[in-house]
Amino acid sequence: MLLSILTGTLLVSTVCALWPVPIQVSEGSTTVVLAQGFAIEYNAPNGTAPTGCVDSSQVVWGAIKRTYGLLNDGFVPNMLYTFEEDFEPTAEEMAAAPQLCKLVITQTLIFFKGETDGHSEFDVSLTPKAGAVNESYVLSIPSDSDTATISAVSFLGVIYALQSFNQLFYTHTNGQIYTSYAPVYIVDEPKFKHRGLNMDLSRHFYPKESVLRVIDTMSWQKFNRFHMHITDSQSWPLEVPSIPELAIKGAYGQGLWYTAADLEEMLEYAAARGIQAYIEIDMPGHTNSIAYSHPELIAASNIQPDWPTYANQPPSGQLKLNDSDVKQFMSSIIADVLPRTGGASNYFHTGGDEVNVNVYNLDPGIQSNVSTVIQPYLQDFVLYTIPLSVSLIRRGIHEQIFAANRTPIVWEEMLLVWNVTLNKDVLVQVWQSAANAQLTTSQGYQTIVGSYDYWYLDCGRGQWLDFGPAVFQQFYPFLDYCNPLKNWRLIYSYDPLFNLTSEQAALVVGGEIHLWSEQTDEHRIESMLWPRAAAAGLYHTLPCRY
């Protein structure tokens, strides 16, 4: 735990301007103002990528444009100070302040997609896998020169540096833009390579604009992964063009889904902000919304009133597991979606949580709730362990994903409950307990942490399930399973590497903070996410002035 460093009072100071807190900062107390005509220069040409090529320098040029906007957003930081504190430089200090005319960005590694230079195409894509790209940067804002500098290896380092630069500047009530912390010298890089937010887009529908706003705010916090839990038993808000009935019948209402164009826009919007977005199609559980268009594929669909036997929340319903039509259908979905997410996503999350055994009593191809009976079917569904050469047609979902050069991610149960044999490149996402990271990493799997005891933003708002008249009173005072609400200090206190050996720790690629949407919709999303999600300690190691 980080408790040992959570030992002080939050005092406002220089680097409290910055969140997440950089690894190394030195600071002064000189006020510097942005000159009229302040300009940002960058050592990559603007708009010269060959047609059809992805050009990471365009991401930086976009970030530069947004930085001009953010510097001019009029932010007066009175909320960062106590009531009577005089935080603004005086008129005399502003008049005498050195002027900053330029911010010069030097990026040492600039690639166009398709260039080789010893790197694979993935290394230089806009959405590199964890660790493939150096994310460090150096930012200097002098007090004795008119030029600030950023140097970074990659475009990601540059855009993080621009976020830090922007955060150091405020608007004075006289209208000028200034920092009082010069000279500032920051040497920084994120602690973890996978710094994600998982948003449940199924249990309530969020208009695309809500999602884009979330991505914006994530980028200000230097998050770099956006996990879109885009389907679940409650609704199927994802257009699959080759199977249009999935959304038409499975979404909450007409048009309450993400079109193919919406999905592309969201992924690219994220990529343009240094965030790799990837979707999860949870399976074989959490799939009852498929039954609205294809009831023949789902076992135990919406059993009432005895849903608790078949699911942790209604409606129950899981993919049949010994049914070639099911495999073919899910394979068709994946085949439809994968090519359309390839430009921005190197990952594809196949879910695998909360598979209910009783459902398979009602699955005609299985008719058993015995795990050892079910397991081989689940194994084949995920990864067919007979070599592909024997039966290409019978390959599992993961083989299909690997074949598309994508890395699957699964929830922990696939490994810890079902003992499914997984390719060693699969990322395993822990959610049930912080301690489970020991179990996944000790089996050698790269692990994403963020369990409900610390990092579920939806917890603590009360029991939302109705269990029927006979037992209802037992639930007084109606707390939910993961009460209490996770406050920001608790979120911050969680150390992803707690109690891990160094070998185990090396397999923790990072984590994700989660927002499940049973009780959240577009109107509540901002207040449910922020500022708490920003406290997930994936980037920084030390809070401000503790």
Add this chain to the structure above:
Amino acid sequence: MLLSILTGTLLVSTVCALWPVPIQVSEGSTTVVLAQGFAIEYNAPNGTAPTGCVDSSQVVWGAIKRTYGLLNDGFVPNMLYTFEEDFEPTAEEMAAAPQLCKLVITQTLIFFKGETDGHSEFDVSLTPKAGAVNESYVLSIPSDSDTATISAVSFLGVIYALQSFNQLFYTHTNGQIYTSYAPVYIVDEPKFKHRGLNMDLSRHFYPKESVLRVIDTMSWQKFNRFHMHITDSQSWPLEVPSIPELAIKGAYGQGLWYTAADLEEMLEYAAARGIQAYIEIDMPGHTNSIAYSHPELIAASNIQPDWPTYANQPPSGQLKLNDSDVKQFMSSIIADVLPRTGGASNYFHTGGDEVNVNVYNLDPGIQSNVSTVIQPYLQDFVLYTIPLSVSLIRRGIHEQIFAANRTPIVWEEMLLVWNVTLNKDVLVQVWQSAANAQLTTSQGYQTIVGSYDYWYLDCGRGQWLDFGPAVFQQFYPFLDYCNPLKNWRLIYSYDPLFNLTSEQAALVVGGEIHLWSEQTDEHRIESMLWPRAAAAGLYHTLPCRY
């Protein structure tokens, strides 16, 4: 507790359209549509009040105008139904549905201010005291006639009936406005006469527009009291025209206060929606923001770092109690504010919670933290027990309020901790425990319930106080004092009359649900208040279909 009736599953049905649930409803299953040219008639003339007179019929005409808007708001109630339920009438049913041409309102008691008719002016004001006006109504929507009817004694009954009428109508996807529940017959009145929301407007500043939005939503839930906790130690966001420095120096920033015109607008906006708004100027505690302009009046202002000795949260600071300047100053504030709130407010809340004894060690006029030493000064401050005729100039705050024909409200500590002698007309507001209503009513005081164990909407979001490096870790996992978050079922389960004798129960005028603003601002206000505040069971007695 209402637990005995919280015994079922929420099923969608007719009267689930209505919240709060009326006392008596009968319903049918006939679909009725609003005719083109549907009109609302009302048996009071529109706009004929003598100049300068308050005319409650104008409130109704305003409510009628808003009802047209709400009926046409396009609400399709898909969220009230399970996924595949066909809740809309078919095209054939809509085509065959009887048309409703008119809603005829008959109000039996219509007064202009100043009329006598055996009623005092207060009885017929727009903001009657608890119980002064009959709030009942009868609403009938037939299936065999083109005319729906509302009958009510007072304008308040009429506007509640209009809310219920509106809630019964939805927009069909064909664009028509319909109800499927005809014939509907409702006989209704609120259970409690004081159905309030208390909003802390000091710890964060809320723009007036945020407050007006809150009032709108309150009116839809048939709340009738809006308690504006408008000053506190953190800021003084209230313009007092005769003492302008209070807001200029005491607000969070330039213009972050309610002007005299703002206050008037908020009070009148509420009155026009059947809600009596009233302000609280908390005293003698929670007054440190006065020190920003008048430090000489405040003892123990912002003691650091040892604030916990002097306050439950920083900044510490309370009015000096043995100081005629203090009395004169507070009297001036009251004298300035009272006339400007008289049109809409019959109540004035003088606070009185959390008076810290140690502060008076530092008060030069007292120099003691012994309650028995402090109490007489507190008594004189609130209510001077020597007859007014002896010394008008020395009258207490409450005498001043009564002299202006207003009723004071105090927090429970004035009675239960300090044993201050109060006029028997004073309303006492309980907040520390549901059980304390026994103590206040057993002393014969009209009581407002709503304690933090059930009705504090701000609870459970985590400890927001910093206690310094030495003790910080003791607070892990950083829960606040009133954790957990109060979920809607818990809020609903609270019975204001629990464990009271019938004599005690008769003194409970109602209650208030509270939002303190340490961690809430204009961006979070809606999601902090709703829908939970609507579950405060002050109007209704039975939840929907339990």
